[in-house]
Amino acid sequence: MKKTIVRAVLTTTMLFSMVLGQNVITNAAAVTPSAIATAKPAATPAPIMRDNLSKYGLKKDLELPVTVTAGGLSYTLEKFMIYDFKSKDAQNLVEQFKYDSFGGMVSNPKHFIWTKITIKNNSNKIVKRSLNDQKEKWSLTLSSSGGRIDAIWPKANVGKLNNKDAFYYYSLKPGEQLTTYQAFLYDQDFKYLVIRLFHEGGFDEKFVVNSQE
Template sequence: MKKTTMVKSVLAATMLFSVVLGNGSITNAAATAKPANTAKPTVTAKPTATPAPIMRDNLSKYGLKKDVELPVTVTAGGLSYTLEKIMIYDAKSKDAQALIKKFNYSSEGKYFIWTKITVKNNSGNTIKKNYADLSEKWSLGFGERNNTVFLTMPRIKASSPNDKEALWDWSLKPGQQMSSYQAYYYNGDFKYFVIWLDNKNSSATQYIVNPPEV
């Protein structure tokens, strides 16, 4: 009886030692295991592309060196005129002919001048240029008074007031503004570049290219 009890005690002690030894091995293995790498990968930002500069004029092609950069705003009698862009073409050039044919402009001059403008009525009355008021509110000059820069009609848009593609007739109520394009012809030389604005007995002048010194 004593022998059987002793055998059972030895077996129990052996099993307990095995369990403790096994747990120690597991614990040591867990302690020595390297932690998982949880750091987020580094993301390299792509360089932002620099937008191309807007080409607002080609005046230098005709020997005109700007004293003022576009856009330029002139105001008179509550009317604000902003010249956003101006491109001068030989009237027979591909670019000029494309616009002439698109809007059915006449072919009347040596140079075809294409302008982008924004006009705003800051007065308390309606300002217009149409059959009820034929006076031109603004004009351009390049230095030869005997060779006027004259506005030409886009025949396709002639009956479309405040047209956004090619302007002819227009009317602006107080606080109203519009952006559009206008075409001119010119036959003279290029000495300077000036904008004249005239509205309600008020006028203003803005030189983009100053006259040469005498």
């Protein structure tokens, strides 16, 4: 009787092993060379183009984004693109946002500069640009020979507050931030790029590109 039981257990074990073996073979067969060949690797995200400074002979010392902070306000330059003013890219933006083709300091621009920025209010007071408070808080400079670029304002967004496409006015409560776009005109050569921030008696500056002069 005992021999019969042992024989039955052995037979069951052998059958179970055979089934397991067939399953492994079947699964392995499913992974054919052709299946491996057609399997596509995960796509690598394209790098974000944050500037075209090298096109104008400028070698960066700092990679964007770059942040300056003063008086409870921080300004981050996320993107800095230079276009010939008469180019299609520049004129599309001029038309879209109703920019003037001249500024307060630049009457005959050679270049249209498009920036993406983030400003954040780290103070305990409201920070704003309004009809009654248009004092510039930051500046971008590209040359020592009158090379401060001229900010221009999108007439398409007059009266709109904290517009994320191209700001005209903004008002930030304590702890609030805004990511948006700002345009400039420029008519000089490119020598360096420095960001300066003046706010509430504070000052900060960073050279994205040190002087090429």
